[in-house]
Amino acid sequence: MSAGARLRTAVVAGASGFVGQHLVRGLEEAGVRVRTIGRRAGDDASWDDHAGLVRAVTGADLVVNLAGRSVSCRYTKRTVDEIFSSRVTTTAALGRALGDSSAPPELWVNASTGTIYRDARDRPMDEATGEIGTGLSVAVARAWEHELDIAPTDVRKVALRMSIVLGTGGGAVNPLINLARLGLGGRMGDGDQVFSWVHADDVTAAVLHLAAHPELEGPVNVATPNPETNSETMRQVREVFGRPVGVPTPAWLLELGGRLIRTEPELVLKSRWVHPAVLLGSGFEFAHPTLAGALEEIAGRTRRGILPVALG
Template identity: 40%
Template sequence: MKIIIAAGTGFLGKNLEEYFTEKGNKVYILTRNPKRKNEIYWDAKTLGEWKNLLEGSDVLINLAGKSVDCRYTEKNKKEIFDSRIESTKVLQQAINQCINKPKVWLNASSATIYVHSETHLNTEENGIIGDDFSMNICKSWEKEFYKSETENVRKVALRTSIVLGNNGGAFPKLKMLTKFGLGGKQGRGNQNVSWIHIDDFCRAVEFIISHESISGEINVTAPNPLSNEDFMRKLRKQLKIPFGLNATVWQLEIASIFLNTETELLLKSRNVYPEKLIQNSFEFIHPTVEKAFEDLL
């Protein structure tokens, strides 16, 4: 297949590129800083030479969007919003100009679209979507994505949870904190953690591409969310660290200022279930966090 990954130089993009390249596919990356032969310049908001790449391609995966791991200042909030909407909009414009359009377009979204939930398990069918900055970003993002129906282009929004891998994302930081004895629960510890192993993430993307009956919103997450307290306890156990200091909400508020991030990333309860993947018989290699930790560590 000819696969285009927009904004594919980050943690998820690199792993997807490696995964699909190893299977004999041709992968091209759209990036602001092209350094290799298969990387092409784009600014994620205006049409350019890059649009010719989409002609006759099989798959387009859009991962563009400023990281939410920052302080939610007005400037950063605007960048988080604009980067997602503009990239989605300009990709639609490029596809509209193609004679042979990509067969499937996977656009990033987030499991953060669902409300803070400690008891209600959010599936694609019955998930409760609320109203705050993060949820509204996801809603606007998906609205822009689905605004234009494009003939013969299957669209899938990837509502992805926290992805666990050793070469990026949140996991290396959690590992480091735990090794320093700071791997206790965060806040009350009863907020749920929805997660997926990086290998299962790549396999799920491949599965969605190859199953033409799958479209619309997909929860890309392992089937067993667990509480923050359990998650950290199991991580300590795997790392053989006997203790972990707990962090109260006020301590996290102070730390987040110094770490230039927001406490929501740790304290929001994401209780999400991959119903569509399960219904379509997708099999997880790492269905439990113990299996994921065992592999990663």
């Protein structure tokens, strides 16, 4: 949006997911009218209706695409195909709709992931100097961002390279809370891998910040400037939610456990050290900059007992 303009209407694709629910709620609390794209009966447009997509984005100030199958699953041919297609095809569909719109929004924020960077334990990865990694998750991220880049529209584009999003109601924090409450919340692997994270409230704030700063485009890292190691992360989770001691989980046991609960050990063993240089350089301030503060906020709104976890 142009500087000083008021954000009135936003379109959110993937609004039914964990991050999407938080974003819709945060936008509405900020006084923004939200239209949604998805596969639910109440959505304003569906992915298989091009004309409906065009109508949904026309006249809006902002479109945010968060659509994509969860990566918390075993990487079989079927699930890998779903992970790729759910990201690439939805991004392509939005690009076509924006290209055909008579009044497209000024800003298109498309989800990406901080996992695009290499396993990093030596230094943080920012947008200018970060090194792109290798492997399946990186290939997914590159294909996702490539589809955004080639989309046939002149709308300002931002690839939102999100780190692991924490907040109430699900997502990545519930499994960690459960482990702590069961006395199993020790370090994972050697525990030295960096855990980059961001609070769901700060994802919404970052989107609003991007809308207010028309000079920002391209990749934008969304991660707290204060990541922790896995060992320290688990210590703080235990302190807030569980017991003072947690049983460590070696890498081989994570592999075995991943097979049982149908997920990949890479999700916790890869060192993600993502630095939000673009946001910080443009004056963004995190409401939840430290893990301790974020966990305390989440704890205040989280029920006792074992929490539901979506398994792939």
